[in-house]
Amino acid sequence: MATQDSRAASAASASPAPGSPPLKAAWSAVFALTLGVFSLVMAEFLPASLLTPMADSLAISEGQAGQAVTATAILAMLTGLLVTAVTQRLDRRHVLLGFSVLMIAANLLVAFAPNLIWLLAGRVLLGIALGGFWALSAATVMRLVPEHDVPRALSLIFTGVPIATISAAALGSYLGDLFGWRNVFLLTTALSVVTLLFQAATLPKMTPERPTPLSTLVKVVQRPGIGVGILAIVLVFCGHFAFFTYVRPFLETVSGMGINGISSTLLAFGVANFVGTLVAGYLLERSLRLTLLSMPLMMGVMGWLLSSLGGIAVGSDALMVALWGFAFGAVPVAWSTWITRVVPDEAESGGGLIVASIQLAIALGAAIGGVVFGVGGVLGVCATAGTLLLAGAALVMVGVRTRAPSSMDACAGAADGH
Structure with a gap:
């Protein structure tokens, strides 16, 4: 654990003054947030790989x-919208640590759950931690690193x-077979405890900069270009999840892959997604708008190519799925950077809007994909996903601002997004 003096020094370097960017990057705190993301997303998706044994038990x-x-x-989704208003007077360090405590409690409840209610x-506690953490993440990064390091930190x-x-x-299903699903969630709890300790040692004090009542969300949406940007986010994420929900049926029925081919392709997707996320920082330092x-333009083209050329060659199908994964890796980073540029004075409320928009898009994407799958099959899903993504790219091109209005630049120091 950091000493009181070192923590005070860290706080001074990370947040020299409310509303001012830090003079020196607090990279250890950024790594602590990264571990928080890993722990939360790991817990979020574990039930998908442990569904059958959980149901049986x-x-x-x-x-x-x-x-x-x-x-x-x-x-x-609900927490993303409400967290800034509910916690508007609380130190952001304490709020983030509170979400990690909720994550620990959530995993313990699941591990020892005797029935569906528990x-x-x-999972409700995990949803609160997940939505709240994501809503505050971009604004927190702005207070941990200098402005030019924000894309790389994100x-x-x-x-x-x-x-x-x-x-x-992969690990969820494998360890579940070896040790049982409840022990997998206990291991996840241990990871959450490590996350909490690391965050407690590295996160500086971050007093709230100004009150953020619920009405702030409405005011943020009403700013020039924000509503168009939110709509573009919904289209892009809706298109992605419409496709990704049905990627396995595509690989099985259109590409004709067996289980080994499917596993290899999905692994390639994951690795490419990881690389795309890393590359995003460098791309964003050069051009946010581009x-x-x-990225959605590339994904949209892949969707239509998979719809029209899918099944011609297994290798080409796998390559296009991997390219899709690479492109999507940059998408969340790009939109999080966008909100820090266009509403730098209300990045927390803007982050909440993005979280709610993405969660809505996930639900819509799965629903739209299911309807289209029933009517036009998996190739129809690919074409529909491609169309949604191209529509999102078109909105970015014609209507999405990538910097705050000039009147805000003077008071908030917004950076040019080009």
């Missing part, structure tokens, strides 16, 4: 067990997502 159907994921998503209670934080997703799918535009 609790004497419920797999459909009921699947509601564990739904409960988390709904609470994450399982859902644990890309580092988001690397926790693909690593956790792969780990939840990154926001090119």
Whole structure:
């Protein structure tokens, strides 16, 4: 644990004055946030790989067990919208540590759940921690590193997502077979404890800069270009999750892959996604607008190519899925950077809007994909996902601002997004 003096020094270097960017990057605190992302996303997606044993153990159907994921998503969306208003007078260090404590409690509740009610209670707590953490992440990064390091810091934080997703799918099912699903959640609890200790040792004090009542969300949406940006976010993430929800049926029925081929392709997707997340920091330092535009454009083109050329060659299908993963790796980083540029004075409220928009897009993407799959099959899903993504790219090109209005630049120091 850091001493009181070293923590005070860290706080002074990370947040010299409310509303001012730090003079020196607090990279240890950024790594602590990255570990938080990994722990939260790992816990979020574990039920997907442990669904059958969880259902059998609790004497419920797999459909009921699947509601564990739904409960988390709904609470994450609501918390993303409400967290800045509810915690407006609290030190951000204490709020973030509180979310890690909630994550520990959530995993323990699931690990010892005797029935569906306790399982859902644990997932509700996780949803609160997940939505709150994501809503505050971009604004927190702005207070931990100088402005020019924000894209790189955000890309580092988001690397926790693909690593956790792969780990939840691969390690979750493997360790579940060896030790049982409850022990997997206990291991995740141990990881959460390590996360809490690391964050307690590295996160500086971050007093709230100004009150942020719930009405702030409405005011942020009403700013020029914000509503268009939120709509673009919904289109892009909706298109991605419409495709990704049905990527396995595509690989099975169109590409004709067996289980080994499917596993290899999904692993390639995950690795490419990780690389894309890392590369995003460098791309964003050069051009925010180009990154926001090119990534969904690439994914949209891949969607239409998979729809029209899918099944011609297994290798080309796998390559296009991997390219999709690479492009999507940069998308969350780019939009988080966007919100720090266009509303630097209300980055927390803006972050909450992004969290809620993404959670809504996940639900819409899965729903739209399901309807299209029933009508036009998996190739129709690819074409629909491609269309949504191209529409999102078009919105970015014609209507999304990548910097704050000039009147705000003077008071908030917003950076040029070009």
